[in-house]
Amino acid sequence: MLETLAQAVINGLLIGGIYALVSIGVTLIFGVVKIVNFAQGEFVMIGMYLSFFLATQFAVDPVVSLVITMPVLFSVGVLIQHFLIRRVLGQNDMPQIFLTFALSLLLVNLALMLFSANYRTVHTWYSDEALHLGGLYIPLAKLFAFALAMVLSAALWAFLHTTDLGKAMRAAAQNREVAQLMGINPNRVFCVALGVALALAGAAGSLLMPFYPAYPLVGQVFVLMAFVAVVLGTLGNILGALVASLMMGVAESLGIQFIGADSGLIVVFLMLLLTLALRPSGLAGGRAR
Amino acid sequence: MGEALVIRDLSKRFGGLRAVQEVSFSVRENETLALIGPNGAGKTTSFNLITGFFRPDTGSITAFGREIVGLRPHDICAHGLARTFQVAKPFGAMTVLANVMTGAFLRDKRIEVAREKAREAIEFVGLSAKEGRPARDLTTIDQRRLEMARALATEPRLLLLDEVMAGLNPAEIDQAVALVGKLSQRGLTIVIVEHVMRAIMAVARHIVVLDHGQKIAEGSPREIVENPQVIRAYLGSGYAHASASEAR
Amino acid sequence: MKGKSFAALALCLGAVLLLALPLLLKSTFVLDIFIRILLFAFIGTAWNLMGGYAKQLSLGHVAYFGLGAYTSTILQVDFDISPWIGMVAGGIVAALASLPIGWLCFRLRGPYFTIATIATAQVLMLVFLKFRDFAWGAEGTTIPNLGNAPLMMQFEAKSAYYYVALGLLALGLAITFLIERSFIGYYLVAIGENEDAAEAIGVDAPRMKRDIYMISAFLTALAGTFYIQYIYFIDPATAFNFSISIEAALVSIVGGIGTLWGPVIGTVLLETTSALLQSWLGSRIGGIQLTVYSLILMAVILWRPTGIMGFLSELHAKHLRAEPAPKPEAA
Numbered sequence: 001m002l003e004t005l006a007q008a009v010i011n012g013l014l015i016g017g018i019y020a021l022v023s024i025g026v027t028l029i030f031g032v033v034k035i036v037n038f039a040q041g042e043f044v045m046i047g048m049y050l051s052f053f054l055a056t057q058f059a060v061d062p063v064v065s066l067v068i069t070m071p072v073l074f075s076v077g078v079l080i081q082h083f084l085i086r087r088v089l090g091q092n093d094m095p096q097i098f099l100t101f102a103l104s105l106l107l108v109n110l111a112l113m114l115f116s117a118n119y120r121t122v123h124t125w126y127s128d129e130a131l132h133l134g135g136l137y138i139p140l141a142k143l144f145a146f147a148l149a150m151v152l153s154a155a156l157w158a159f160l161h162t163t164d165l166g167k168a169m170r171a172a173a174q175n176r177e178v179a180q181l182m183g184i185n186p187n188r189v190f191c192v193a194l195g196v197a198l199a200l201a202g203a204a205g206s207l208l209m210p211f212y213p214a215y216p217l218v219g220q221v222f223v224l225m226a227f228v229a230v231v232l233g234t235l236g237n238i239l240g241a242l243v244a245s246l247m248m249g250v251a252e253s254l255g256i257q258f259i260g261a262d263s264g265l266i267v268v269f270l271m272l273l274l275t276l277a278l279r280p281s282g283l284a285g286g287r288a289r
Numbered sequence: 290m291g292e293a294l295v296i297r298d299l300s301k302r303f304g305g306l307r308a309v310q311e312v313s314f315s316v317r318e319n320e321t322l323a324l325i326g327p328n329g330a331g332k333t334t335s336f337n338l339i340t341g342f343f344r345p346d347t348g349s350i351t352a353f354g355r356e357i358v359g360l361r362p363h364d365i366c367a368h369g370l371a372r373t374f375q376v377a378k379p380f381g382a383m384t385v386l387a388n389v390m391t392g393a394f395l396r397d398k399r400i401e402v403a404r405e406k407a408r409e410a411i412e413f414v415g416l417s418a419k420e421g422r423p424a425r426d427l428t429t430i431d432q433r434r435l436e437m438a439r440a441l442a443t444e445p446r447l448l449l450l451d452e453v454m455a456g457l458n459p460a461e462i463d464q465a466v467a468l469v470g471k472l473s474q475r476g477l478t479i480v481i482v483e484h485v486m487r488a489i490m491a492v493a494r495h496i497v498v499l500d501h502g503q504k505i506a507e508g509s510p511r512e513i514v515e516n517p518q519v520i521r522a523y524l525g526s527g528y529a530h531a532s533a534s535e536a537r
Numbered sequence: 538m539k540g541k542s543f544a545a546l547a548l549c550l551g552a553v554l555l556l557a558l559p560l561l562l563k564s565t566f567v568l569d570i571f572i573r574i575l576l577f578a579f580i581g582t583a584w585n586l587m588g589g590y591a592k593q594l595s596l597g598h599v600a601y602f603g604l605g606a607y608t609s610t611i612l613q614v615d616f617d618i619s620p621w622i623g624m625v626a627g628g629i630v631a632a633l634a635s636l637p638i639g640w641l642c643f644r645l646r647g648p649y650f651t652i653a654t655i656a657t658a659q660v661l662m663l664v665f666l667k668f669r670d671f672a673w674g675a676e677g678t679t680i681p682n683l684g685n686a687p688l689m690m691q692f693e694a695k696s697a698y699y700y701v702a703l704g705l706l707a708l709g710l711a712i713t714f715l716i717e718r719s720f721i722g723y724y725l726v727a728i729g730e731n732e733d734a735a736e737a738i739g740v741d742a743p744r745m746k747r748d749i750y751m752i753s754a755f756l757t758a759l760a761g762t763f764y765i766q767y768i769y770f771i772d773p774a775t776a777f778n779f780s781i782s783i784e785a786a787l788v789s790i791v792g793g794i795g796t797l798w799g800p801v802i803g804t805v806l807l808e809t810t811s812a813l814l815q816s817w818l819g820s821r822i823g824g825i826q827l828t829v830y831s832l833i834l835m836a837v838i839l840w841r842p843t844g845i846m847g848f849l850s851e852l853h854a855k856h857l858r859a860e861p862a863p864k865p866e867a868a
Contacts (some may be wrong), residue, residue: 036649036652084835091842093647093648095839098838099838105830106828106835110828112824113824117823216824265663270660272652272656273660276644276645342736361736361741363736363737366736366739371738374734379731380726380734383727387723388727390723391727391735392739394720395738395739398719398720440737
């Protein structure tokens, strides 16, 4: 019993690392650009297909393909900020919500047209390998993914706290007017925020590929997790998103272990609704938006 | 004449910041009272407490004989307290007329009646020529006028005006002062937050001075001007700002 | 006055044309498209009351569509109660369900309101997937075919379904018309524009939002019952299909959010596009319909956030500027 519990917690933590990459991206964009990116999950999907393509066509290991997916998605993020999101900033809720929502819809359905709804998997030498610690079982692919996710999160934290650009982003997140007065070019900062967030999503995609199938709707699982985690961990707070993501992973895994195989999503939704019910005003900043 | 508004020991803190600390004052019916003080003194917070947008931590607010702490903003408006916002909040997509009609519906739900009342309020603030324009197309000054008309359309007994004269030129300030005078003549009780000293001197019979959330002085305009504590509070940016606006 | 009588004339002509349409159409394929247009225009109209006027941008309206569908189907299959009664019962169930859902979601503003509505609809779908004993679980059920039984909302002639859908749309538009022209319309737009300012002039925003959400949920549920009766089959994936939530919002936004005719115009455009795509390309390529929808949505958001109606009224305003005339009042 105790062993089952420990195993479930480990499984949850490992996948929680991936959730964290997605959540941190969502919270970074929300903090800096003040927009909720409904399409964040689709960039995980793009990262997965990119890694799949690199693995099947050029025999690049999915984890190694990070070095390609991250810069590619960084560029995509910059372009999306510059050509799409910039045009709706400062408008009311409708364009802001439905622009990224439309983007999500577009990417899912383009993927459906291009790649069909079939599951695509990549098999690597470590896909079936695992570490055995006592009675516990730690799949190697998930361990790699978790470890790299933590390294990337730490790198982002260092970037935000030590570099000028990172500090500018944090300043912009805290107070846009003051940041502008300090001579920070908002669009440039926003472009970097989108780029970094999408690069993290792309990394999540690559890291998932050795043990998770790619399909057009795959991003929705991750983006829902991210929304819950971001709400749980206070909007715009990166460390909060990380911790909450790990918690989400564990909660989902416990749900699967003790309630039933397809109950993971129910647990997540219930957590979201519970969070909403218990944290009334903290979320959207209450009255004073 | 009775008391329109009685505020006793009002306090509100935001985290570590004590925005308003044990403030007490009262406004008599048909009196115009000015609430002044340097930036961050707690004036707008006081407005938000009185009109139900924030709930005070302690203290009581009685308006026309009724305790209003705990009531929601729309109830407080229905009780006869109307306010304007420091940064005007027009309903941008609606026309000026529709904006003001929305206020008029509080007392009468009939379209024709509301339209008539709204037109009256719009004329009162001098916006009649623009009643068909979408509110988002108005200048900042006209948006403040609109906000006043919208508040008036709710037929208040007490009007709370939050910096309606900021950024106006001297001629416009004179107009605004005249407008406030006219409102007072109609029997309205007015609480006004203002930085423009000249305007305060012209309209207010009674002044309450806040600094760092506390009331530091209260009295007639003459008493306030000569109060050493007030001068100290305003020394630096505050006083400079006040005299600068006067000099313009 | 001249404009008003012209509008009345156009409306009468349109009504006559719509009533006569099934007599002129021979193809059931085309009639089916018209039924879809009427149905989605109605769902869009229901969404628009809350999402358009009060700007509470829900993406979870399928929750009420599904509740309506399941209520009437359970009443019909298990208790032999006519779907006409079940339809109203479904509306009431949906309206009641909107109370706790609204209580939860209205705590949030902006995008997080939207996410919360998605989540509640998904939870409902999962509930119906799980409860095998009470609602047939994931397999769903077919509706017993009784032949021509108008009292059980079953018709041999497809045109009868057309008239039911037309009636629903007329109901939705009539309600919208009345609301738009009363103080409620002003209050809703005011809440959508600035909730604090609305509260400050005496609008009980939480109550208004709750009430309009109930009306919107009630109407959406009617559409759910109708749709299931039309296709003779129900399962959670059909009754709680996320794409219904999407289309409800989409047709309103494309047509013109917060306008009486916006959802109708939006549905005509989107459904016609989708039908044309289908006849050109067949249904071989999955995803093409939503790809095109999302491109249209993006185009509208980037270039015309007020939708087609907004574009038309801008043209109209330009025309008016040339000759002085009374200006329209509400937004």
